Amino acid sequence: MKIKLNIWKQENPKAKGKFEKFELDGVAEEMSFLEMLDSLNEKLIKEGQIPVAFEHDCREGICGSCGLYINGRPHGPGDEIGTCQLHMRAFKDGDTITIEPWRAKGFPVIRDLIVDRNAFDKIMAAGGFVSIDTGQAAEANSILVSKIAADKAFDAAACIGCGACVAACKNSSAMLFVAAKVSQLALLPQGKIEAKRRALNMIAKMDELGFGSCTNTGACEAECPKGISIDYIAMLNREYLCASFSEAE
Amino acid sequence: MSKLESKIPEGPLAEKWSKYKASMKLVSPLNKKKLSVIVVGTGIAGAPAAASLAELGYNVKVFCFQDTARRAHSVAAQGGINAAKNYKNDGDSVYRLFYDMIKGGDFRAREANVYRIAEVSNAIIDQFTAQGVPFAREYGGTLANRTFGGVQVSRTFYAQGQTGQQILLGGYSALKRQVALGKVTMYSRRQMLDLVIVDGKARGIITRNLVTGEIEKHSAHAVVLATGGYGTIYYLSTLAVNSNGSAAWQAYKKGAFFGNPSFVQIHPTSIPVLNDYQCKLTLMSESLRNDGRIWVPKEKGDKRDPNTIPDEERDYFLERRYPAFGNLVPRDVASRASKERCDAGYGVGKTGLAVYLDFRDAVKKQGEKTIKGKYGNLFDLYEKITGDIPYKTPMMIYPAGHYTMGGLWVDYNLMTTIPGLFAIGEANFSDHGANRLGASSLMQGAGDGYFILPYTMTNYLADEIATKIPLTDTPEFEEAAKSAKERLDKFLRINGKQTATSFHKRLGHIMWNNCGMSRNEEGLKKALVMIGDLKKEFWSDLKIPGKADELNQELEKASRVADFLELATLMVTDALNRKESCGAHFREESQTEGGEAQRIDSEYSYVAAWEYQGDDKEPKLHKEELKFENVEVKVRSYK
Numbered sequence: 001m002k003i004k005l006n007i008w009k010q011e012n013p014k015a016k017g018k019f020e021k022f023e024l025d026g027v028a029e030e031m032s033f034l035e036m037l038d039s040l041n042e043k044l045i046k047e048g049q050i051p052v053a054f055e056h057d058c059r060e061g062i063c064g065s066c067g068l069y070i071n072g073r074p075h076g077p078g079d080e081i082g083t084c085q086l087h088m089r090a091f092k093d094g095d096t097i098t099i100e101p102w103r104a105k106g107f108p109v110i111r112d113l114i115v116d117r118n119a120f121d122k123i124m125a126a127g128g129f130v131s132i133d134t135g136q137a138a139e140a141n142s143i144l145v146s147k148i149a150a151d152k153a154f155d156a157a158a159c160i161g162c163g164a165c166v167a168a169c170k171n172s173s174a175m176l177f178v179a180a181k182v183s184q185l186a187l188l189p190q191g192k193i194e195a196k197r198r199a200l201n202m203i204a205k206m207d208e209l210g211f212g213s214c215t216n217t218g219a220c221e222a223e224c225p226k227g228i229s230i231d232y233i234a235m236l237n238r239e240y241l242c243a244s245f246s247e248a249e
Numbered sequence: 250m251s252k253l254e255s256k257i258p259e260g261p262l263a264e265k266w267s268k269y270k271a272s273m274k275l276v277s278p279l280n281k282k283k284l285s286v287i288v289v290g291t292g293i294a295g296a297p298a299a300a301s302l303a304e305l306g307y308n309v310k311v312f313c314f315q316d317t318a319r320r321a322h323s324v325a326a327q328g329g330i331n332a333a334k335n336y337k338n339d340g341d342s343v344y345r346l347f348y349d350m351i352k353g354g355d356f357r358a359r360e361a362n363v364y365r366i367a368e369v370s371n372a373i374i375d376q377f378t379a380q381g382v383p384f385a386r387e388y389g390g391t392l393a394n395r396t397f398g399g400v401q402v403s404r405t406f407y408a409q410g411q412t413g414q415q416i417l418l419g420g421y422s423a424l425k426r427q428v429a430l431g432k433v434t435m436y437s438r439r440q441m442l443d444l445v446i447v448d449g450k451a452r453g454i455i456t457r458n459l460v461t462g463e464i465e466k467h468s469a470h471a472v473v474l475a476t477g478g479y480g481t482i483y484y485l486s487t488l489a490v491n492s493n494g495s496a497a498w499q500a501y502k503k504g505a506f507f508g509n510p511s512f513v514q515i516h517p518t519s520i521p522v523l524n525d526y527q528c529k530l531t532l533m534s535e536s537l538r539n540d541g542r543i544w545v546p547k548e549k550g551d552k553r554d555p556n557t558i559p560d561e562e563r564d565y566f567l568e569r570r571y572p573a574f575g576n577l578v579p580r581d582v583a584s585r586a587s588k589e590r591c592d593a594g595y596g597v598g599k600t601g602l603a604v605y606l607d608f609r610d611a612v613k614k615q616g617e618k619t620i621k622g623k624y625g626n627l628f629d630l631y632e633k634i635t636g637d638i639p640y641k642t643p644m645m646i647y648p649a650g651h652y653t654m655g656g657l658w659v660d661y662n663l664m665t666t667i668p669g670l671f672a673i674g675e676a677n678f679s680d681h682g683a684n685r686l687g688a689s690s691l692m693q694g695a696g697d698g699y700f701i702l703p704y705t706m707t708n709y710l711a712d713e714i715a716t717k718i719p720l721t722d723t724p725e726f727e728e729a730a731k732s733a734k735e736r737l738d739k740f741l742r743i744n745g746k747q748t749a750t751s752f753h754k755r756l757g758h759i760m761w762n763n764c765g766m767s768r769n770e771e772g773l774k775k776a777l778v779m780i781g782d783l784k785k786e787f788w789s790d791l792k793i794p795g796k797a798d799e800l801n802q803e804l805e806k807a808s809r810v811a812d813f814l815e816l817a818t819l820m821v822t823d824a825l826n827r828k829e830s831c832g833a834h835f836r837e838e839s840q841t842e843g844g845e846a847q848r849i850d851s852e853y854s855y856v857a858a859w860e861y862q863g864d865d866k867e868p869k870l871h872k873e874e875l876k877f878e879n880v881e882v883k884v885r886s887y888k
Contacts, residue, residue, distance in 0.1 A: 129422035137379035144390030
């Protein structure tokens with residue numbers, strides 16, 4: 001296949017970026033999207049040009065490093081996949097593909113398609129944990145957890161922290177990300193004790209870092225590579241509301 | 250420093266660790282505040298270690314090359330984590346776990362270390378559960394278990410096929426908590442370029458800020474490397490594309506001995522190589538072998554749709570060769586058996602380098618829903634890559650480079666031969682001998698980080714309380730920073746024609762073909778010459794675009810490939826030295842009539858610890874003799 005590419009290039013966080021056009025021949029259907037970009041970069045380097053910077057690591061959809069906005073969709077066409085799991089069989093010969101970085105106030109561009117998602121770390125540090133030191137844990141089976149609760153917690157915990165939910169949201173809200181962590185821990189007895197404090201602190205940090213509010217459009221759920229449901233946002237709202245009443249000073 | 254002292258405590262095996270712990274030196278809370286530790290790597294060893302040390306009161310600086318600690322490649326571990334809980338009442342115990350690991354490692358691991366990791370295994374599960382890790386549960390609310398290869402008990406805890414992700418996030422959340430409390434300073438997007446030694450002790454590291462290109466100096470009272478393995482030396486492996494061996498390699502060049510570098514686990518169940526553009530292979534968890542049956546057609550070159558091949562025309566070769574363990578033989582055995590069938594012409598798929606992993610019988614017996622509950626996300630992952638649906642069509646799998654049992658040599662304290670430099674998790678050589686059993690890597694990493702290092706580190710730091718926080722404007726730091734910078738500039742100056750990736754690919758081919766699943770003297774010697782030639786070519790024809798003082802991913806790659814080119818030589822040297830077969834190290838010259846690995850205990854019952862002697866000089870071999878006082882050393886059989 002021959003593919004036309006329209007890629008966002010931006011030298012550094014302060015530079016004014018712009019779209020640049022590239023053409024790539026000999027693209028095979030079984031190539032992954034990132035392998036297509038690899039071969040573009042190999043070609044550019046050999047031609048003495050600067051390659052396109054993009055983030056990637058595990059290439060099996062679990063580390064959450066890669067995240068490209070492809071033809072107007074986070075992680076491109078296809079449901080419940082990370083960018084690294086997108087294959088060129090999703091495109092046709094002669095297609096033009098537009099590739100952008102995540103666009104959100106909370107995720108400033110570092111270079112080309114790489115953004116700074118440090119804000120997620122900050123939100124996690126605000127309360128995305130159970131306060132237990134090493135060695136303090138009780139015997140694991142001493143607290144029983146219903147299979148249903150554990151499975152639901154797992155579904156929320158599957159979040160890979162890629163940021164597609166933020167990129168998909170017209171408000172650049174990080175609600176699904178926060179909801180996944182708050183719900184996972186609120187569903188389990190181990191996390192229940194700090195549930196209120198956690199919900200309040202993580203939401204406060206999310207607001208502080210410039211992420212928008214949720215207006216229930218469901219775009220995050222539609223683009224989440226792990227299929228995390230917005231039901232968890234409802235659960236977060238409930239946790240938050242209860243916490244606001246009971247822990248209000 | 251050339252004498253190897255393993256520092257294994259005296260006393261009966263089961264009492265060594267508890268007695269040693271009771272005799273270790275302590276540091277008072279007030280003094281802990283004055284002491285600092287650098288931890289490089291935030292995987293399942295590094296994150297727990299950093300969090301635990303910070304909880305104790307030390308000041309911890311943590312480094313990772315990813316944009317956040319949560320992406321370390323432990324995140325991709327699928328199947329599970331072992332512990333000797335005996336929840337299944339099936340005869341498990343600390344001793345049994347210890348024995349399985351010693352046997353699984355083909356009697357090439359240190360008894361005392363292995364026993365200790367088995368001993369702390371239960372506390373690891375308690376810790377993760379308390380952190381809110383959603384392990385799989387039974388309807389009654391208790392934790393669920395499954396079986397893994399090489400053992401006959403069910404001791405593996407899991408969270409679907411994403412166990413690594415879930416427990417890593419447990420460790421990461423503990424780390425984030427300490428960041429919020431101000432006890433951990435996090436430095437992400439940093440590659441370690443060098444280790445700094447002052448007066449014979451590890452006192453800091455040199456890093457490159459991967460965003461700005463700035464060369465940075467960081468000091469501390471001690472340094473911990475939790476930097477994982479070097480399986481990406483094969484280019485194609487199950488590791489993350491950016492996983493690398495550079496930190497360990499720089500430590501080696503500064504005097505840390507490297508233990509058993511040629512011991513690499515080739516995982517039997519990876520999705521086969523599909524095309525030439527691939528830069529990584531995707532693992533399919535070993536847990537699939539609990540229900541999947543491995544086979545090839547009995548007829549060579551049988552191109553029929555696998556579902557139309559009747560049972561009597563299928564060769565379930567693992568069940569045939571190893572009736573006692575069947576599809577659950579250890580990884581090295583399974584990998585070699587698949588390779589043997591494919592080399593003999595029975596392989597399937599386009600390339601003939603694949604075997605079937607079939608769930609037909611399991612789906613029939615247990616129903617699709619049950620199978621989905623156990624492996625749903627793995628089946629989805631497989632479908633996304635290949636387009637085939639494993640509920641209906643057998644998976645195709647082939648072995649791929651996966652885990653390095655070799656690594657920095659450490660003593661019982663997990664300290665390398667450089668005082669103050671510790672290595673934990675996959676980065677050290679210690680617990681898996683010549684072959685690692687499934688679900689033991691997460692256990693070892695987390696055990697080192699949570700329950701072993703915090704003790705041995707305190708024991709070390711007790712003698713450092715009078716040391717002021719080291720300064721970074723000393724000649725040692727200046728010199729290390731300068732040479733790191735010069736090396737990067739050198740890459741840029743070559744201005745040749747070939748990319749770093751193209752060199753990496755070629756190195757990977759040489760290593761896979763000659764120092765992979767099967768090795769022989771002729772191939773290894775040939776590989777040494779080829780690596781030498783490739784290294785010369787690399788340093789004369791490498792092409793790196795851009796500059797050093799900016800985000801430059803090609804420069805990052807070049808630096809890693811340059812280290813791999815050197816490490817490759819050491820791996821081959823080690824493989825040449827060990828003329829026996831043991832575990833994953835299969836020397837074709839040393840096999841039984843049935844094609845099984847043949848150990849030569851009289852000559853090779855030792856850990857090979859290599860000492861760097863200079864860039865173009867032969868490394869010096871030190872031998873740590875292995876003593877087996879608690880198990881009978883015998884032929885490892887799974888038949």
